[in-house]
Amino acid sequence: MDPTVSKKQACFPIRVVMEMTNLTARQIRYYEEQGLIKPARNDGNQRMFSLEDIERFRLIKSYIERGINVAGIKTILATNVRDS
Amino acid sequence: MDPTVSKKQACFPIRVVMEMTNLTARQIRYYEEQGLIKPARNDGNQRMFSLEDIERFRLIKSYIERGINVAGIKTILATNVRDS
């Protein structure tokens, strides 16, 4: 009865993701451009993010803060993630 | 570690609520206008809804479908809800 959001449900616009991750829109788009993440799009071509995406951004951010560059993160995520 | 959304966190724009509730934007705004619900607003004055709001809309919708009018729903919700 209580409403929930499944982890894969793409229901968050970029602004909310910015707030939830403390990343800038520029960073979010750049990480996508670099293939670290592939958010869904709505009919108007606007990015829509899931909780899984947000979790991934937090991971990315923690790696960035540890000084790992995008190429490294890409490799780490590729080997860690079972994309079903 | 896993990301979650608290029930009171206002993170859904109206379009997502439309999809999640099968209500029209007109209905959503009308129910607010009638005092059935009071969604948050972001800095740009756009409505931002929480999971609690969505739950409330589902409740409202079920009453509407049972033929109860807005005045009746208002009373029901007012007596049922403990607004902390």
Added chain:
DNA sequence: AAACCATGTCAGGATATCTAACAAGACAGT
């Protein structure tokens, strides 16, 4: 018939997001 209720629809304006481009600081290699 007149009034009211709930919703649709439209217009004009404000806000949000998109892509593409250029700028710039940090850092690496030469």
Added chain:
DNA sequence: ACTGTCTTGTTAGATATCCTGACATGGTTT
């Protein structure tokens, strides 16, 4: 020191979304 690459900022123009207010309409009540 120079050059190139990486990451992020910023800006511009276009598109998408959302806002309020107004009028329209079918259904119900009086």
